[in-house]
Amino acid sequence: MTGAAESSAPRPDAARQRAFELGALLPAAYRSQYIVKFHTAVMEQAGREQSLFTPETCTELFDVMVEVAASRKTVNPCIATGALARCPAGAPLERLAGPARVLVEFLLREERLSHPFATLALAGLAGLDAEVAERITRELGPIAVAEVELLLGWGAEHRALFADPMQDSTFRPLAPLPDLRGRLSGLPGYPAFARTAVEAAGARVAAIHAGEIPYRAEKAFESSEKKTIGRAVRLALFRDEAWLPGPLDRLVRGVAVAPTSAKTLPSQGVLFEVAHAAESHPTPEAVSALRTARRITRHAGVTKQLDRMLKRIEPVLADRLEVAFRLPDGRVRQTVGEHTAVISIEDGVELSWWHGDKKLKTVPAAVRREHPDEVKRLREQVKQVRQQQATLARALETGYASEDGPPYRQLEGRPITDRLIWEFEVSPGVWRSELGMNVPDVPVRLWHPARVPPEEVRAWREAVQDEELRQPFKQAFREVYLLTPAEEETRDHSNRFAGHVVGYHKLYALFKQRGWAAGYLGPWDGGCNGEARRLLAGGRWRATFFHDLYDEEHATTGQVRFHRPTDGGWLLTPLAEVPALVFSEAMRDVDLFIAVTSIGADPEWLDRGPDGLRDHWRADSFGPLRSSAEVRRDALARLLPRLAVADRCTLTDRFLVVRGDLRTYKIHLGSGNILMEPNDAYLCVVPGRGGSDRIFLPFEEDGGLLSVIVSKAFLLAADTAVTDPTITRQIHG
Known part of the structure; x- marks a missing residue:
C-alpha cells in the first residue's frame, strides 16, 4: 500500500x-x-x-x-x-x-x-x-x-x-x-549489575537448600530485594542476555520449592517477579524455567497462579520472532522400561508407544503399572509441545508484518517448515514460491497472497486442497485486506468494522489470545470506552481497535487506527502510509474478532438476547460477507464437489443452499445461521459435528465455522432422518 x-x-x-x-x-x-x-x-x-x-x-x-x-x-x-x-x-x-x-x-x-x-x-x-x-x-x-x-x-x-x-x-x-526499556538498557553499569543481582539471588537460594542459611518460608529475600531482582530479570530478558538461562533456571527452581517437605516456598515474591518479567519479555528458556517451577512446587495456589501467568506469556512470546524461533523442536523419543515413548509433530502433536518396531494402540499395561509418574509427565509434555507449536506458528504469522527479514533459516529442518509455502529470491528481485524450505543459500520469506497475482493464489489453494495439506496456520487461504475507497476518504481511520454488536467477555479473551492489549471494561468512571492495541513490525507500528461497552454482556465496535512512534509519542498516521502487510494483518485480526464474537455468530442468541439488538443480530447473521467469509466461500467452492451431498448443494453469493426432502435451507457463510425457504424462517441448529469428520478441511482457524457449515449441510440434506425434536418442530412449522 x-x-x-x-x-x-x-x-x-x-x-x-x-x-x-x-x-x-x-x-x-x-x-x-x-x-x-x-x-x-x-x-x-x-x-x-x-x-x-x-x-x-x-x-x-x-x-x-x-x-x-x-x-x-x-x-x-x-x-x-x-x-x-x-x-x-x-x-x-x-x-x-x-x-x-x-x-x-x-x-x-x-x-x-x-x-x-x-x-x-x-x-x-x-x-x-x-x-x-x-x-x-x-x-x-x-x-x-x-x-x-x-x-x-x-x-x-x-x-x-x-x-x-x-x-x-x-x-x-x-x-x-x-x-x-531500550533507554534503561543503556544506563551505565546496569546490565552488568543485573547479572550480578540474579547470580547473587541464585547463590542465596542455593545456600538455603544446602542448609548453610536456615530456611524460613517466604523470608529468602527482603521486599526491596524482590523488586530489584525483578528489575534485573526484566532487563536481562529484554536484552535476551546469553548468560541468563542457566542462572535464571537455578533461581526459579530454588525459590519454587522448600528444602524440606513443606508446601511453603523460599520466596513466592521472587518467583512471581520473574513470571511478571517474562510476561513483558518472554524467552523460551524463561517459559521452560517457569514450567519447571510449576511442576515441582508443592503449593496448589502457586500452581494455579503460574498457570494463569503462563497463559498470558505464550502470546507475547510469539511477538518476539527471533526469540520464539528458539522454541524446542518438540520431538521426543524416550525409553520407558521395555517400551519407547515417541512424541511426534509431523501432522499434529501425538504421543505414541512402541515395543520394538511395533506401534501400540494404547499405553502398555506394564508402563501404566510400573511408571505412572513418567506417563503423567509425558502427557504434560505433549500439552507443552502443542502450546510450543502453536506459539511458533503464531510467531511465523507475526513475521508477515515485520519490516526486517525474520531469521527464517533458524527453522531449517523443522517439520513445521514442510507444510508452509516459502518464497526464495532466486535472482535479484525475482521470488519463486515452493512448498517447504528446500532452496538453500538464498534469501527466504513466507509466502503471502497479498504479494502475488490472483492466479498464483488460486494455484496454491488448489494444491493445498488436492494434497490435503494441513498448514500450521491459514496461509494459502489467508485473507487479504486492501485499502477501500471509503478508507481513502476517511484518511486516518477505518470504519470497516464499526457498528457491530459482540459478546464482550469472548472479545476480551480473544484480545489476550491474539496479543492485543486492552483494559477490562465495566460500569465505572471511564470504564465504558475501550482501546485494544497491538504492536506490529517490531514496535514500529501500533494498531488500535476502539470498542465501547453496550451492557454487561455486549460491546459495540468502532474505528481502527494506526500510529507510529516519534519523540513526541505515538503519531496518528494516514492509512495510505501504513505498509500493506501491516495494514492487512491488523485488519485480519479485527475481522476475526467480529467473526467469532458477533451476536450473529450465536445461533441461540435470538432466544435470550435483548429485544433492542434483534436488528443487529439479523444484520450480522445474514448480511454481506466480510473478507474472512469470502475466503471461506472460496474454500467451500473447492470442497463441494468432494462432498457426498454435492448434488443437493448450491453456492450463492452469501449462502450455501441445501435441498432437503422436506424444505430447502440457506446456510449463511459468514455466521453459519440458517434460513428456510420459502419464507426465510429462521432455523436454530446448535453446532455439532457430523459428516465433516471424514472430510479434509483446509483450515479451522475461524472457530471451526467451515466445519460447522459442512456438518449442517450433511444434516439438512437428509432432513427426513433428523430425529431431534428441537429441530423437527421448526422444520415442520
Whole structure:
C-alpha cells in the first residue's frame, strides 16, 4: 500500500510540538489544584499522552512545586523527575539545584519517601546523596543496597530515567516514555549489575537448600530485594542476555520449592517477579524455567497462579520472532522400561508407544503399572509441545508484518517448515514460491497472497486442497485486506468494522489470545470506552481497535487506527502510509474478532438476547460477507464437489443452499445461521459435528465455522432422518 494521500493527521513535528505544549501546561495545572476541571483535564492528558519540556518549562515546574510544597505541604517527586527525563535539550541542572534541595529537604523532613528512586534523582541535583541514601537504605537487603550504590554513581538525569517506570501504576502522572526499556538498557553499569543481582539471588537460594542459611518460608529475600531482582530479570530478558538461562533456571527452581517437605516456598515474591518479567519479555528458556517451577512446587495456589501467568506469556512470546524461533523442536523419543515413548509433530502433536518396531494402540499395561509418574509427565509434555507449536506458528504469522527479514533459516529442518509455502529470491528481485524450505543459500520469506497475482493464489489453494495439506496456520487461504475507497476518504481511520454488536467477555479473551492489549471494561468512571492495541513490525507500528461497552454482556465496535512512534509519542498516521502487510494483518485480526464474537455468530442468541439488538443480530447473521467469509466461500467452492451431498448443494453469493426432502435451507457463510425457504424462517441448529469428520478441511482457524457449515449441510440434506425434536418442530412449522 503506497501513496501519500493528503491527511489531517499531525506530522511528526506537530506531534512533538503538541508534547511541548502539554509540558508547558503542567506547571500551571500543578499550581491550580483547586481549579479542579483545569487541573484534572491537564493531568489526565499528561497521563495518556507524551509531554516534553524545554529548559524554561522544566525550571518553571520545579519552582511551582516548591511553592506548592510550602503552601500545601505536598510534593510528588515523580512529576519533577519525569520532567527531568523529558527535556530533550538538556535540563538546566545548576538552575534546578536550589528548588531540588528544597523539595528533598521537605521529603526528608516529612518522611515522605514512598518514591525512593525519584527522591534519589532529586538528591543528585541537590547535592544531598548521602542524606537520602542513608534514609532509603535503612531497611533494604544487600541486593537492593547494591542497586542504590550503583545509582549513586550516576548523574541526576540517568537516575530520573531509571525512576520513570517505578511510578505508581494506579496514578502515573506522566505517560511512559516510548522505548523505555531500550533507554534503561543503556544506563551505565546496569546490565552488568543485573547479572550480578540474579547470580547473587541464585547463590542465596542455593545456600538455603544446602542448609548453610536456615530456611524460613517466604523470608529468602527482603521486599526491596524482590523488586530489584525483578528489575534485573526484566532487563536481562529484554536484552535476551546469553548468560541468563542457566542462572535464571537455578533461581526459579530454588525459590519454587522448600528444602524440606513443606508446601511453603523460599520466596513466592521472587518467583512471581520473574513470571511478571517474562510476561513483558518472554524467552523460551524463561517459559521452560517457569514450567519447571510449576511442576515441582508443592503449593496448589502457586500452581494455579503460574498457570494463569503462563497463559498470558505464550502470546507475547510469539511477538518476539527471533526469540520464539528458539522454541524446542518438540520431538521426543524416550525409553520407558521395555517400551519407547515417541512424541511426534509431523501432522499434529501425538504421543505414541512402541515395543520394538511395533506401534501400540494404547499405553502398555506394564508402563501404566510400573511408571505412572513418567506417563503423567509425558502427557504434560505433549500439552507443552502443542502450546510450543502453536506459539511458533503464531510467531511465523507475526513475521508477515515485520519490516526486517525474520531469521527464517533458524527453522531449517523443522517439520513445521514442510507444510508452509516459502518464497526464495532466486535472482535479484525475482521470488519463486515452493512448498517447504528446500532452496538453500538464498534469501527466504513466507509466502503471502497479498504479494502475488490472483492466479498464483488460486494455484496454491488448489494444491493445498488436492494434497490435503494441513498448514500450521491459514496461509494459502489467508485473507487479504486492501485499502477501500471509503478508507481513502476517511484518511486516518477505518470504519470497516464499526457498528457491530459482540459478546464482550469472548472479545476480551480473544484480545489476550491474539496479543492485543486492552483494559477490562465495566460500569465505572471511564470504564465504558475501550482501546485494544497491538504492536506490529517490531514496535514500529501500533494498531488500535476502539470498542465501547453496550451492557454487561455486549460491546459495540468502532474505528481502527494506526500510529507510529516519534519523540513526541505515538503519531496518528494516514492509512495510505501504513505498509500493506501491516495494514492487512491488523485488519485480519479485527475481522476475526467480529467473526467469532458477533451476536450473529450465536445461533441461540435470538432466544435470550435483548429485544433492542434483534436488528443487529439479523444484520450480522445474514448480511454481506466480510473478507474472512469470502475466503471461506472460496474454500467451500473447492470442497463441494468432494462432498457426498454435492448434488443437493448450491453456492450463492452469501449462502450455501441445501435441498432437503422436506424444505430447502440457506446456510449463511459468514455466521453459519440458517434460513428456510420459502419464507426465510429462521432455523436454530446448535453446532455439532457430523459428516465433516471424514472430510479434509483446509483450515479451522475461524472457530471451526467451515466445519460447522459442512456438518449442517450433511444434516439438512437428509432432513427426513433428523430425529431431534428441537429441530423437527421448526422444520415442520
